[in-house]
Amino acid sequence: MTSPIRVETGTDPALAVVTVDHPPLNLYDRELHTALTEVVTQLEAERPRGALFRAEGKVVSGGVNVRDSFLPIAQNGDVEAGTRYFAELVELGERVHRLPFPTVFAAHGLTLTWAFELALACDLIVAAESASFGLIEATVGLTPAMGGTQRLAERCGQGRAKYFVMTAGRFGAAEMERWGAVDRVVPDDELDGSARTLAAELAAGPTVAHAATKEILASLADGGLDTANARTAGIAGKLFATADLRGAMDSFVEKGHGRAVFHGR
Template sequence: MTSPIRIETGSDPELAVVTINHPPLNLYDREMHAALAETVTALERDRPRGALFRAEGKVVSGGVDVRDSFLPIAQNGDVDAGTAYFAELVELGERVHRLPFPTVFAAHGLTLTWAFELALACDLIVAGESASFGLIEATVGLTPAMGGTQRLAQRCGQGRAKYFVMTAGRFGAAEMERWGAVDRMVPDDELDGTARELARSLAAGPTVAHAATKEILATLAADGLDTANARTGEIAGKLFGTEDLRGAMDSFVERGHGKATFRGA
């Protein structure tokens, strides 16, 4: 059986391209759940220097296959099973969020529920101009459970996160870019190329420094400004022991700004 998620490197082994392909609507079901867990494990193990998440088809995802994922738990009123399943979802989102390299998500068409939560767990979101987003779990009496509510609030404030989640609406790329939930909006026909080029450029850059940036921001989110400030010296100071920094400094002195080559070491 073909997995609903595949990882490819192609001609650029530094960049992992993660493609969701589970037609017709890339719905989240038990098969997708297992595939996402396997994908995250592979990324943690193989440590590419960057990853691009994208999807095949007319939409990134139409949401969750309720019959497969939630209905049996709901019919049985099984609180323990629901709690355990949501704990797995939260862990998956957190593992993506903490990958020690840059991650980019390319959004087109509909990007609903789990897919938007996965996007929010990535570092940067690029959207086609006709893309739309929704966390519509409230329509079946649920709330998002992969960390999307929290991460949306971090990006654009609690008020907008509440409005987005509680109304279960669908919001276009332009509005999401204004909110700060989407980092860049591009014409639909430029989405794939733009997202790939952004991911490639980040993967070819100072990825150890990028990982330090992510760690500082994660500390800010978890423990506040004072703790992030207190830990910045320790986190950033380690970069002076990297080959990338030494090589970039030598390159700057010898050839000027912007000509360094980075190895991620």
């Protein structure tokens, strides 16, 4: 059986391109859940210098296959099974969020439920002008399961996160950019190229320093400004032992700004 997700390294082995291809609508079901879990495990083990998440088809995802994922649990009123499944989803989102390298998500068409939650777990979201987003779990009496609510609140505030989730509406890319939920909006025909270029640029950069940036921001989310301040010196100080920093300093002295080549070490 063909996996609903493939991982390619393309011409640059430093960048992993993760493509969801589960037609017709890339709905989240047990097969996709298993595949995504396996891909995240692969990324954790192989540790590329960057990853791009994207999807094939007219939409990123039309949402969840309710019959496959939630209906049996709901029909049985099985709180323990529901709690276990949500715990798996939250952990999966957190694992993506904590990957120690830059992650970019490319959104086109509908990007609903799990797909938007996965996007929010990534570092940067690039959206096509025609893309639209929604966490529509309320329409079936649920709330988002992969950490999307809280990550959306981190990006644009609790009020907007409540409005977004409780109304179960669909919101366009331009509005999401104004809110701060989406980082960049590009013309539809430029999405794939723009997202790949951004992800490749990040992967070619000082990825150990990028990992430090992510760790500091995680400290801010964990314990606020005081915690982040307390941990910053220890996190950033380790960069002085990296070959990338030494090479970039030498390059700066010899050639000037912006000419360093980084190797992720």
